[in-house]
Amino acid sequence: MTEEINFILDSTKESMEGSIAHLEKEFLNIRAGKATPQMLGGVFVDYYGSQTPLSQVANINVPDARTITVTPWEKSMLQPIEKAIMIANIGFNPMNNGDNIIISVPPLTEERRRDLVKQAKAESEEAKIGIRNARKDANTDIKKLEKEGTSEDICKTAEESVQKLTDTYIKKIEDLLVVKEAEIMKV
Numbered sequence: 001m002t003e004e005i006n007f008i009l010d011s012t013k014e015s016m017e018g019s020i021a022h023l024e025k026e027f028l029n030i031r032a033g034k035a036t037p038q039m040l041g042g043v044f045v046d047y048y049g050s051q052t053p054l055s056q057v058a059n060i061n062v063p064d065a066r067t068i069t070v071t072p073w074e075k076s077m078l079q080p081i082e083k084a085i086m087i088a089n090i091g092f093n094p095m096n097n098g099d100n101i102i103i104s105v106p107p108l109t110e111e112r113r114r115d116l117v118k119q120a121k122a123e124s125e126e127a128k129i130g131i132r133n134a135r136k137d138a139n140t141d142i143k144k145l146e147k148e149g150t151s152e153d154i155c156k157t158a159e160e161s162v163q164k165l166t167d168t169y170i171k172k173i174e175d176l177l178v179v180k181e182a183e184i185m186k187v
Contacts, residue, residue, distance in 0.1 A: 004145055005158045012138040012162055016169040019130035023173060026123045027180050030116055034065040035105040039092075045077065045084040054081065066107075068092075071100040108184075116184045124177040128170055135166045 028038040043054040054060065058072040058081055072081055078096055085094045085103070094101045108116070139159055146155040 002145070002150060002154065005142065005150070005154065008138050008141045008145075009158065009161055009165070012134050013165055015134035015137075016131050016165060019127045019134070020169060020172055020176075022130070023123060023127035023176060026126075027120065027176065030120055030123070030180065030184070035062045035068045035103075037062060037068070039068065039090065039105070040070070040085070040088075040103075042090070043084050043088045045080050047077070047080070054084065057081065066105050068103040068105060069100050070094075070103070075099075113184055117181050120177060120180045120184065124173050127173050131166055131169045131173070135162055138162045 028036070029041055037055075037060040040054050040060055044051040045054055045057050046052075047057050054070065057074070057077055058070045061069045061071070063069060070081060070085075072078055078098075078101065082094045082096050082101055085092055085101070092103045092105070094103050139162060142155050142158050142162070146152060
């Protein structure tokens with residue numbers, strides 16, 4: 001195969017890997033019963049006028065499966081952190097004890113579990129769309145090469161390779177979803 005086609009296949013694979021990595025990151029934000037520091041990953045605190053990730057203004061610990069503690073590096077940040085957690089609307093009710101913020105992670109109800117599964121399915125669908133877009137871009141590039149004089153056989157083989165990549169990555173997404181669904185539904 002030509003160098004251009006190898007480049008197209010490599011960049012397509014890289015793009016698809018990016019979709020998988022993004023999905024895995026999004027899955028970390030979907031909680032599955034037990035407390036993890038990643039649950040607060042989307043919380044941004046007003047730190048002297050700029051929106052700063054919580055992890056950059058405080059220490060986040062998980063002493064047990066149902067508790068998250070947030071210890072700010074500056075005591076004056078207790079109130080803004082507490083406010084930021086409330087604004088983030090992630091279903092937590094932070095408690096301030098004067099030194100740190102304690103968050104009790106409530107056990108998930110059956111209804112909440114189903115909502116989280118729907119959220120996970122939506123995220124996996126987004127990832128599949130990313131994979132399909134990468135396939136479409138690759139096939140468009142291959143068609144351009146064919147118009148520029150690359151042989152039809154080479155282009156057909158390249159399109160088949162792109163489709164194999166697509167199938168492989170779609171299967172990875174489905175496997176990740178099955179694992180996440182089981183994790184969410186486990187009581």
